Amino acid sequence: MKFRSVRIQMIQPCHAHCAWCSTHKKNPVFKRLVQNSESQDFHAFYREVVELHQPEEVFVSGGEPLLSDDLPELLWAMADGPRRVHVFCSYQFSRKVMERISQLELPDNVVINHTAIYFEPERWRALTGFPFEVYRDNVRTAIAMPVKKRFKFIVNHSRLHEEIARFQKLVEPDDSCEISLKIMNDQGNGMVVDVMQASEERVFGRMSKLDQVLSDAGWSTKRPRTSIDRVAQVIQTGDVTQCPYREDPLELRLAFYRGGDGKSVLKYRYCPYFPPDFGHKFHLGCDSISKLAKNFTKGPFREHCGKCRLLHYDASRVAETAV
Numbered sequence: 001m002k003f004r005s006v007r008i009q010m011i012q013p014c015h016a017h018c019a020w021c022s023t024h025k026k027n028p029v030f031k032r033l034v035q036n037s038e039s040q041d042f043h044a045f046y047r048e049v050v051e052l053h054q055p056e057e058v059f060v061s062g063g064e065p066l067l068s069d070d071l072p073e074l075l076w077a078m079a080d081g082p083r084r085v086h087v088f089c090s091y092q093f094s095r096k097v098m099e100r101i102s103q104l105e106l107p108d109n110v111v112i113n114h115t116a117i118y119f120e121p122e123r124w125r126a127l128t129g130f131p132f133e134v135y136r137d138n139v140r141t142a143i144a145m146p147v148k149k150r151f152k153f154i155v156n157h158s159r160l161h162e163e164i165a166r167f168q169k170l171v172e173p174d175d176s177c178e179i180s181l182k183i184m185n186d187q188g189n190g191m192v193v194d195v196m197q198a199s200e201e202r203v204f205g206r207m208s209k210l211d212q213v214l215s216d217a218g219w220s221t222k223r224p225r226t227s228i229d230r231v232a233q234v235i236q237t238g239d240v241t242q243c244p245y246r247e248d249p250l251e252l253r254l255a256f257y258r259g260g261d262g263k264s265v266l267k268y269r270y271c272p273y274f275p276p277d278f279g280h281k282f283h284l285g286c287d288s289i290s291k292l293a294k295n296f297t298k299g300p301f302r303e304h305c306g307k308c309r310l311l312h313y314d315a316s317r318v319a320e321t322a323v
């Protein structure tokens with residue numbers, strides 16, 4: 001059994017302090033692990049997982065993966081494997097650092113991913129504390145790089161049209177860029193249930209008009225994948241037994257859990273919507289890599305689907321859902 005996509009978390013501090021993200025809390029331990037080279041054990045394990053499962057897509061988050069000295073080697077090791085390797089980036093570092101990043105030689109299957117939040121100076125500064133002008137210039141520098149870029153926009157706020165227009169005007173995306181739309185930014189320990197519920201109507205309304213939103217911006221659309229339609233069905237009906245992540249090995253998500261104290265431990269999950277307090281543990285150097293696939297087949301993770309975050313779009317469903 002092989003996973004169709006694999007997500008990994010690079011051990012590398014992120015200098016950004018975005019209000020919606022709590023990953024920077026891991027910075028001190030990430031820093032220690034980089035200094036004593038234990039980060040390399042995690043990165044070597046990710047490589048093994050990708051070699052074993054040969055996923056179609058790999059998603060590389062952090063920390064800030066583009067600042068990791070281990071990243072180029074890892075990406076080149078995956079150059080002939082996955083169809084796409086998505087590297088997440090905050091674009092929150094100095095122009096000088098961005099200039100250095102822009103000189104990196106990256107394989108053709110790499111896509112640099114970024115979620116734009118309003119793309120408006122005042123709100124950006126309030127949410128990140130980072131100068132908008134430097135961020136904007138870094139995005140422009142990235143657009144000029146000979147690598148694919150993906151920019152994501154979140155559809156749960158009422159100014160999506162303005163945000164897209166501002167983005168187009170300020171950074172002039174070209175054919176090396178693609179756009180994707182997220183229902184919402186569900187980081188911040190994964191819940192933000194109040195926002196999900198408050199924006200439920202807007203999200204569904206806008207989801208049904210997505211083609212219009214995209215064609216207004218002059219962008220072409222791709223047909224949604226079947227698995228996305230099936231996930232939407234879980235939101236609409238509350239029936240988790242129809243969830244594609246339970247049936248097929250669509251995704252293996254590996255994230256840092258613990259390290260620097262003689263133990264190197266990852267947390268792993270099989271879908272993006274699990275309750276944030278749940279995840280299996282994988283001990284590097286102790287557990288067999290086959291455990292990752294065995295636990296998917298055995299299936300105890302499905303017992304937690306009653307607390308699936310998708311169900312929070314309608315609070316009554318959390319209580320009534322039988323798994």
Ligand code: SF4
Binds near residue numbers: 234275308309
């Ligand atoms: S928590 Fe369960 S129902 Fe929800 S997306 Fe994950 S596997 Fe599917």
